[in-house]
Amino acid sequence: MTTKFKNGLAKQPGGAFHYCIRVNGKQYKGSTRATDLLTAKKVLEEKRRQILMGECGVRRIPTLGEIREEWLRVHKAVYSTKHWRDVEIVSRLWILPHLRSSRVDRITNGDVLHLRSQMLEAGRSPVSVNDMLKILKLLGNFGVRQGYLSKLPFRVQFLRVQKKPRPTLAAAQAHQFFAAVDRTACNPHIPVLIRAMVGLGLRESEALGMRWEWFNPEQRTYVVGKAKGKEARILPVPGWLWDSIHAMPMRLNEWVFPAEDGRPHRSQFCKKPLQRACKELGLGNLTHHRLRATFASLHAEAGTPITEIQGMLGHKNIQTTMIYVETSLEAKRSAQDVLSLKLGLA
Structure with a gap:
């Protein structure tokens, strides 16, 4: 007898609910081991979340905003307070207003060049622009290490900056x-x-x-x-x-x-x-x-x-x-x- 699933759940003769989820053309089936509908729905939502987050073989590509939040959460106790704050402030002021909702694998050279031009037009120095590029690459490379990307989707050179004599105390x-x-x-x-x-x-x-x-x-x-x-x-x-x-x-x-x-x-x-x-x-x-x-x-x-x-x-x-x-x-x-x-x- 064919099991009919309603909203992803179907009650089996033994009393337990089974789930059936389809994501990206792939079907996932299994038992929730729950006999009441409310618990079964909670299990179904957790299974769906696991699938979307890649725990069942499907990797969801996060947005740059999500990558940033994950980096800040993971590294708050690892890096110095100054470095952590630099990443948080620069990304919040310059990167997120333009690229927050962009999927990290779809950020192009054109997006980064446009962001670079906007900073220069706003009167920011080449050093500040390069700092922004470093942080953007830092977040992108974090995505690579986390397995969201195979490589950085953009490649933009740093601006050349005229170096000044560095003072020391005689x-x-x-x-x-x-x-x-x-x-x-x-x-x-x-x-x-x-x-x-x-x-x-x-x-x-x-x-x-x-x-x-x-x-x-x-x-x-x-x-x-x-x-x-x-x-x-x-x-x-x-x-x-x-x-x-x-x-x-x-x-x-x-x-x-x-x-x-x-x-x-x-x-x-x-x-x-x-x-x-x-x-x-x-x-x-x-x-x-x-x-x-x-x-x-x-x-x-x-x-x-x-x-x-x-x-x-x-x-x-x-x-x-x-x-x-x-x-x-x-x-x-x-x-x-x-x-x-x-x-x-x-």
């Missing part, structure tokens, strides 16, 4: 710089944090996350116990920095630089005082990451082997370390003077 400017930071900082932790980034070459997150337990008073060393590369490294602490850190009022807290809530200060904590000090001295855009480059450059000028600088910075690839080492203006001037002597023009 050794002769150190005293003036630290004095300016002391004058402009309203929190006593800021001057010491900035000194730690210059004296140890720490990333901002590593400096903010310093712990008292990672200091060794006997050897005067500090262990970077939580680093970007997931590998701890031991750094000798120079005397001037050791004195600055241990001159701060001690709190009953595991963190060296705790905020009012007992947790470490948040990202960009030193940004404004650093900007004020740089503006006062005319140092340009000397960010906290350029302080890390200052550490590398000053060590290179002092003759420290590049492999030692690599170890202190925590780089796995020495080519990355070379990016951080900047040649000072004085070194370039000295080289020019030597050449002038050789040419007999000095």
Whole structure:
């Protein structure tokens, strides 16, 4: 006897409801194992959801908006707060208004080029446009890893950006710089944090996350116990920095630089005082990451082997370390003077 299904359900002689669903030309049948209609309907909806989400062999291609929500949910506890917020803000302001409802596999080069043109027409800089493209590719590649796509459906080149000289702090400017930071900082932790980034070459997150337990008073060393590369490294602490850190009022807290809530200060904590000090001295855009480059450059000028600088910075690839080492203006001037002597023009 042929079973007649009504709204995808049919009651069998044994009393249980069976379901029959057709999706994309393919039929799915089975038992709900439920004897009452209300429960059977709930099982039917769950089976339909599983089929649409690919759990029964059919993969539903999500929209870009859905990919974004999935990325934000999955990576909130994985990436840094700053990176997560950058993805959330840029995608919300620029990507979603144009591509939210577009299926991720149907985004074309034309769609991305149009979005790029709109940002430029709105007065956004090429750097901002490239940041948007990076995030769009990040979301697309996440879709590839999740199995929604076999490859990115678009291929758009980044805009070429004229690079500017990257500032670093010269050794002769150190005293003036630290004095300016002391004058402009309203929190006593800021001057010491900035000194730690210059004296140890720490990333901002590593400096903010310093712990008292990672200091060794006997050897005067500090262990970077939580680093970007997931590998701890031991750094000798120079005397001037050791004195600055241990001159701060001690709190009953595991963190060296705790905020009012007992947790470490948040990202960009030193940004404004650093900007004020740089503006006062005319140092340009000397960010906290350029302080890390200052550490590398000053060590290179002092003759420290590049492999030692690599170890202190925590780089796995020495080519990355070379990016951080900047040649000072004085070194370039000295080289020019030597050449002038050789040419007999000095």
